[in-house]
Amino acid sequence: MKLLLIEDEKELALSIQKYLTDKDFVCEWVVNAKTAIDKISIYAYDCILLDLMLPDGNGFEILKELKDQNKTEGIIIISAKETLETRIEGFNLGADDYLTKPFHLSELLVRVQALIRRKNFKGSNIVSFNEIHIDILSKAVKVNNNKIDITKKEIDLLLYLIGNENRVLSKSAIAEHLSGDMADMLDNHDFVYAHIKNLKKKLNDAGSGDYIKSVYGLGYKWKNE
Amino acid sequence: MNKKLLHKTSRAYLIYSVLILIISAPIFYYSTERLYIKEADDTLLLHKKEFLNYSASTLKYEDISVWNRFNRNAKIESVKQVTNDTLFFSSYYDTLDAEIEPYRELNFPISIQGKPYTYSERINLVETEDLLKNIAILFFAIISILLFGLFFITKKLSLNLWKPFYKTLQQIESFEIDKTKQSDFVETDVEEFSRLNTSIQKLIERNTVIYKSQKEFIENAAHELQTPLAVFQAKIDTLIQRSDVTQEQSEILVSLNENVSRLNRLNKNLLLLSKMENDSYSDKQTISLSNYIQKNLDFFTEQAKAKSLIIKMELQKDFEIKSNPVLAEVLISNLFLNAIKHNIEGGQISIAMQENKLVFSNRGQPSPLNTDKLFKRFSKSNPSEQGTGLGLSIVNKIADINNWTVAYNYENNLHSFSILF
Numbered sequence: 001m002k003l004l005l006i007e008d009e010k011e012l013a014l015s016i017q018k019y020l021t022d023k024d025f026v027c028e029w030v031v032n033a034k035t036a037i038d039k040i041s042i043y044a045y046d047c048i049l050l051d052l053m054l055p056d057g058n059g060f061e062i063l064k065e066l067k068d069q070n071k072t073e074g075i076i077i078i079s080a081k082e083t084l085e086t087r088i089e090g091f092n093l094g095a096d097d098y099l100t101k102p103f104h105l106s107e108l109l110v111r112v113q114a115l116i117r118r119k120n121f122k123g124s125n126i127v128s129f130n131e132i133h134i135d136i137l138s139k140a141v142k143v144n145n146n147k148i149d150i151t152k153k154e155i156d157l158l159l160y161l162i163g164n165e166n167r168v169l170s171k172s173a174i175a176e177h178l179s180g181d182m183a184d185m186l187d188n189h190d191f192v193y194a195h196i197k198n199l200k201k202k203l204n205d206a207g208s209g210d211y212i213k214s215v216y217g218l219g220y221k222w223k224n225e
Numbered sequence: 226m227n228k229k230l231l232h233k234t235s236r237a238y239l240i241y242s243v244l245i246l247i248i249s250a251p252i253f254y255y256s257t258e259r260l261y262i263k264e265a266d267d268t269l270l271l272h273k274k275e276f277l278n279y280s281a282s283t284l285k286y287e288d289i290s291v292w293n294r295f296n297r298n299a300k301i302e303s304v305k306q307v308t309n310d311t312l313f314f315s316s317y318y319d320t321l322d323a324e325i326e327p328y329r330e331l332n333f334p335i336s337i338q339g340k341p342y343t344y345s346e347r348i349n350l351v352e353t354e355d356l357l358k359n360i361a362i363l364f365f366a367i368i369s370i371l372l373f374g375l376f377f378i379t380k381k382l383s384l385n386l387w388k389p390f391y392k393t394l395q396q397i398e399s400f401e402i403d404k405t406k407q408s409d410f411v412e413t414d415v416e417e418f419s420r421l422n423t424s425i426q427k428l429i430e431r432n433t434v435i436y437k438s439q440k441e442f443i444e445n446a447a448h449e450l451q452t453p454l455a456v457f458q459a460k461i462d463t464l465i466q467r468s469d470v471t472q473e474q475s476e477i478l479v480s481l482n483e484n485v486s487r488l489n490r491l492n493k494n495l496l497l498l499s500k501m502e503n504d505s506y507s508d509k510q511t512i513s514l515s516n517y518i519q520k521n522l523d524f525f526t527e528q529a530k531a532k533s534l535i536i537k538m539e540l541q542k543d544f545e546i547k548s549n550p551v552l553a554e555v556l557i558s559n560l561f562l563n564a565i566k567h568n569i570e571g572g573q574i575s576i577a578m579q580e581n582k583l584v585f586s587n588r589g590q591p592s593p594l595n596t597d598k599l600f601k602r603f604s605k606s607n608p609s610e611q612g613t614g615l616g617l618s619i620v621n622k623i624a625d626i627n628n629w630t631v632a633y634n635y636e637n638n639l640h641s642f643s644i645l646f
Contacts, residue, residue: 015459080451102455105462168465172486184493190531216475
């Protein structure tokens with residue numbers, strides 16, 4: 001999978017690049033709009049991560065350029081701007097997702113994965129991990145071909161964990177992922193524990209492996225045994 | 226009690242007018258009367274002079290009775306004995322008018338053919354009295370008209386004169402620094418008022434500029450923090466992936482992670498507050514409140530479960546409000562999370578909709594909260610907790626920009642926050 005990261009903040013870009021590269025993505029990084037447009041015109045990408053505020057112009061210009069060139073790349077805007085107007089304008093110009101800074105790298109990763117899944121959708125949309133199969137569209141989970149009773153939130157959590165395989169996910173990152181817009185107001189992340197516990201139990205009961213590991217006091221990690 | 230400026234001036238005018246009227250009326254009356262009597266006296270003395278010059282020398286005894294017969298008001302008598310001029314008031318019965326009338330009389334001695342007589346002449350004062358009365362009435366009327374005229378003119382004039390002042394006053398009263406409404410002062414040709422207006426205008430403009438830059442500063446600061454925070458967050462995310470962290474390092478990382486997340490929330494909430502102040506959420510829609518509560522109920526129930534809280538809802542009396550949808554959601558979430566956060570283990574939350582009113586009640590600390598600080602930014606009942614201290618001030622701000630009222634009360638061990646729409 002090939003990604004293009006357009007971001008002028010070096011430190012952030014390096015972290016993103018590293019996190020995604022480790023996940024088998026090829027992540028190219030450019031710092032300004034001009035190089036970005038040059039790259040887009042020549043190469044094809046699976047996904048573009050776009051910062052709106054760039055030293056030589058507005059990220060929206062890149063969106064317009066992509067539209068003009070009839071490019072169909074998936075685009076995730078990553079921006080510190082979070083007004084409704086910017087969001088709407090971004091979506092109108094063809095962006096697929098919008099992530100406000102600051103965000104967790106794990107969150108960015110699952111968004112990229114989800115976007116690529118949507119883009120490459122060919123009739124079925126199934127995420128598999130060993131004996132676990134998640135049908136994204138019908139919101140159903142099968143373990144060893146047996147359907148298990150699971151809530152939407154738990155599926156969300158499962159996808160998040162599997163997507164970030166072998167990564168330590170902090171409690172706050174999981175909480176923010178699960179609470180969405182509510183995250184800014186939520187200062188107690190204890191509910192994560194209950195969700196993890198429930199999910200773990202359901203998977204174990206269905207005979208799946210024990211993939212969810214606790215990491216010190218930091219959080220959790222999905223790990224193939 | 227405070228009196229109006231106009232009443233104060235009018236009252237002074239009125240008191241002055243009445244005082245002048247009361248004092249001047251008798252003075253005028255008496256001085257006119259005195260003048261008239263003096264006039265009568267002068268006439269009598271003039272007549273005496275005429276008599277002495279033209280008649281006295283040629284008058285004979287036998288003429289006296291004729292004289293007396295033809296002169297009603299000037300008699301020559303032998304009876305009275307006066308040694309020099311005497312002027313006095315007297316009254317005589319007037320047969321024509323059939324009443325006693327006042328007179329002014331002059332007696333003086335004369336000698337006719339060597340014999341002493343008394344010449345007495347009188348002037349009827351009845352006309353004088355009438356005249357005096359008429360003059361007094363006229364005077365009274367004129368002065369009254371004058372004073373009342375003066376009074377009303379001043380009143381009307383002051384009313385007109387002070388009009389710009391009252392308009393200015395109104396402008397100042399309706400001025401709110403956090404509202405964008407522009408104050409515009411009415412042009413006036415009175416120098417003082419125009420100075421007043423200019424200085425107030427300047428004052429308002431200066432303060433608005435300061436207030437705006439203050440607001441912008443908060444928004445910019447919060448905004449500028451987003452990127453370094455993002456870097457911070459990303460670095461911690463990267464660091465926690467390392468497999469070689471020791472127990473001790475891991476503890477530091479946990480603390481760092483919690484605090485960057487708290488910093489993040491704090492910053493987001495500050496941004497929200499300053500955006501509200503900058504009218505970023507001015508578009509309104511009609512919203513069903515209970516729908517909004519139901520919408521995120523799963524999320525809240527989940528949060529409440531950790532504390533084994535019981536949620537009671539009375540949402541039958543649903544009503545619609547006009548508000549920005551984002552803010553309505555933030556309002557409900559904040560109230561809900563507030564009720565969860567400060568609740569006791571196994572406590573309860575009740576959400577009730579009454580006539581134009583939404584009430585969130587919850588158990589909590591067993592004493593009322595300090596209402597002075599409750600809605601202030603960064604005021605926390607428990608300083609050690611993880612909260613941002615912005616939740617209730619956001620609630621308050623949302624209510625404020627929608628013209629709703631937030632009330633808090635403590636009753637039967639329940640802390641209640643109600644929003645009056």
